[in-house]
Amino acid sequence: xxxxxxxxxxxxxxxxxxxxxxxxxxxxxxxxxxxxxxxxxxxxxxxxxxxxxxxxxxxxxxxxxxxxxxxxxxxxxxxxxxxxxxxxxxxxxxxxxxxxxxxxxxxxxxxxxxxxxxxxxxxxxxxxxxxxxxxxxxxxxxxxxxxxxxxxxxxxxxxxxxxxxxxxxxxxxxxxxxxxxxxxxxxxxxxxxxxxxxxxxxxxxxxxxxxxxxxxxxxxxxxxxxxxxxxxxxxxxxxxxxxxx
Numbered sequence: 001x002x003x004x005x006x007x008x009x010x011x012x013x014x015x016x017x018x019x020x021x022x023x024x025x026x027x028x029x030x031x032x033x034x035x036x037x038x039x040x041x042x043x044x045x046x047x048x049x050x051x052x053x054x055x056x057x058x059x060x061x062x063x064x065x066x067x068x069x070x071x072x073x074x075x076x077x078x079x080x081x082x083x084x085x086x087x088x089x090x091x092x093x094x095x096x097x098x099x100x101x102x103x104x105x106x107x108x109x110x111x112x113x114x115x116x117x118x119x120x121x122x123x124x125x126x127x128x129x130x131x132x133x134x135x136x137x138x139x140x141x142x143x144x145x146x147x148x149x150x151x152x153x154x155x156x157x158x159x160x161x162x163x164x165x166x167x168x169x170x171x172x173x174x175x176x177x178x179x180x181x182x183x184x185x186x187x188x189x190x191x192x193x194x195x196x197x198x199x200x201x202x203x204x205x206x207x208x209x210x211x212x213x214x215x216x217x218x219x220x221x222x223x224x225x226x227x228x229x230x231x232x233x234x235x236x237x238x239x240x241x242x243x244x245x
Contacts, residue, residue, distance in 0.1 A: 011121035013124055013126045013212065014039050023066045031139050034137065047207075129157060182204060
């Protein structure tokens with residue numbers, strides 16, 4: 001199959017959309033913990049979702065979900081109680097990625113100088129905003145002293161890409177889909193449904209002629225904000241409330 005539409009840089013995109021612990025009681029709580037970890041593999045030549053990963057994650061700093069969190073995400077206490085700690089989840093996720101590397105020859109190599117062979121299928125991560133990989137996973141791994149997979153350090157922020165490409169600010173994920181004539185399928189704030197719908201939107205944008213490019217990389221200092229991480233974290237966490245509604 002030829003590489004996607006009009007010279008896309010990536011044969012595959014992996015969309016992730018975490019759900020996390022959250023509260024709306026106005027009190028100061030510790031940073032969010034991931035409770036749902038989904039990922040979907042999108043073929044940029046066919047628009048097919050070829051593989052999915054999904055896990056419920058057991059929060060350990062605040063093991064009891066707030067009523068607000070359950071209502072927002074639809075995730076029940078029993079589902080996280082039976083979930084795996086983030087460390088195990090990351091290990092399961094890496095196994096899934098490794099399998100894709102073997103079966104589909106996907107590669108996250110970012111170096112421009114590296115020779116690209118026809119067998120290798122370049123792949124990039126996609127999120128709706130920088131929150132999932134730039135804030136949520138990043139700071140939870142730091143707090144819990146977990147080794148974060150290095151391939152999760154670069155991604156395409158589809159919200160920013162959408163804004164630039166269509167020259168309009170989207171009203172959330174479902175609003176963005178609506179604006180391009182797609183109805184949100186499933187339950188909003190279900191991580192897996194959000195991931196599938198984000199993949200649908202990415203595919204629509206590709207067909208409309210949008211070139212998918214990395215927008216954020218934690219490996220390159222110049223792409224990071226100049227603020228201190230603590231300030232940055234607070235700012236982006238504030239932005240998260242806006243992201244989810």
